[in-house]
Amino acid sequence: MRKILVILALAGVVFMGCKDAKVNNVIQPEKGTYSLVPIPGKTGLSSEAVYSTTSTIDGTVGGNMTLNQSYMGDNGQTVTLRLSMTFPAGAFDDARTITLTADDHYAAVSCSPSMVFAQSVILDYSYTGLTIKNCDLPKDKNGFYFISDNGYLEPVVSSSFLIDKKAGNLSVTGAQINHFSRYGWSTISN
Numbered sequence: 001m002r003k004i005l006v007i008l009a010l011a012g013v014v015f016m017g018c019k020d021a022k023v024n025n026v027i028q029p030e031k032g033t034y035s036l037v038p039i040p041g042k043t044g045l046s047s048e049a050v051y052s053t054t055s056t057i058d059g060t061v062g063g064n065m066t067l068n069q070s071y072m073g074d075n076g077q078t079v080t081l082r083l084s085m086t087f088p089a090g091a092f093d094d095a096r097t098i099t100l101t102a103d104d105h106y107a108a109v110s111c112s113p114s115m116v117f118a119q120s121v122i123l124d125y126s127y128t129g130l131t132i133k134n135c136d137l138p139k140d141k142n143g144f145y146f147i148s149d150n151g152y153l154e155p156v157v158s159s160s161f162l163i164d165k166k167a168g169n170l171s172v173t174g175a176q177i178n179h180f181s182r183y184g185w186s187t188i189s190n
Contacts, residue, residue: 034153036106037135037143037170037185039127040073051081052101059092067100077129077168083109085177086122093118107170108147108184116179123183126162126171133165136187144172147182156183 057063065085073079081102092115101110107127125144137143143163145153159174170185177183 034145034186036103036108036147037130037132037137037187038105039103039107039130040075040077040079042071043074044072050101050104052099054097054099056095056097057087058095059087060090060094062087062089062091065098065100067102069102073129073131075129075131077131079127079129082124082126084124085111088119088121091117091119091121103182103184106184108182110182111177111180114180117177120176120178123175123177124171124173125175125183126169128167128169130168130170132163132168132170135165137163137165137185143170143185143187144175145184145186146179147184147186149181153186 051067051069053065053067055063055065057065064087065083067081067083070078070080083100083102085100096113096115099112101112103109107130109125144156144158144161146156147153156172157176158172161173162169162171164170175183
C-alpha cells in the first residue's frame with residue numbers, strides 16, 4: 001500500500017511540474033484562448049542563446065536600460081529586437097541590480113527582480129522581421145500584455161503601438177510598467 005501512495009505522490013509531482021512548464025496557450029476566463037507571438041529561430045553561428053542585459057539602477061535618481069540585438073532568423077529575415085526601459089526618479093527607494101531577458105521563443109521580455117514601482121517605469125519595445133501574417137492579433141488593441149505566472153494576461157497601457165503583419169513588425173512605446181514580471185505580445189482566438 002505504501003508503494004502505491006509513493007507512486008501516486010510522484011506522479012502528482014511530475015504532472016504538476018509538466019503543467020507549469022507550458023508557457024503558451026494561456027487561458028483567459030470568458031475572453032478566449034491566447035497564445036504568445038512566436039519569434040523565428042536563430043540560424044547560422046549565433047553564439048548567444050538568450051539576449052539579456054543587467055544594470056544597477058538607483059531608483060531615487062532614475063536611469064535607463066537598453067537591449068538591441070539582431071540575428072538571422074530561420075524565416076530568412078533579419079530579426080531585430082530593440083528595448084529601452086526608462087526608470088523615472090523616485091520609481092523605487094534604493095539601488096537594485098535589474099535584469100531584462102528577451103524570451104528566446106516568443107516576443108516577450110522577463111524583468112527581474114520582482115518589485116513594484118512607486119512611479120511607472122516606461123518601456124519602448126519592438127521586433128522586426130517576424131512571421132506574423134497569419135497571427136490572429138487583437139484588433140484595435142495593442143496586443144501587449146503583462147503575463148502572470150499563472151497564465152493570465154493583463155493589457156498594458158501605452159502611448160502608441162504598431163502591428164504590421166505584412167512587414168512582420170511589432171512595437172509598443174510608452175508602455176507603463178507598474179511592477180516587474182513578464183511582458184509580451186499575444187494573439188487571441190475565441
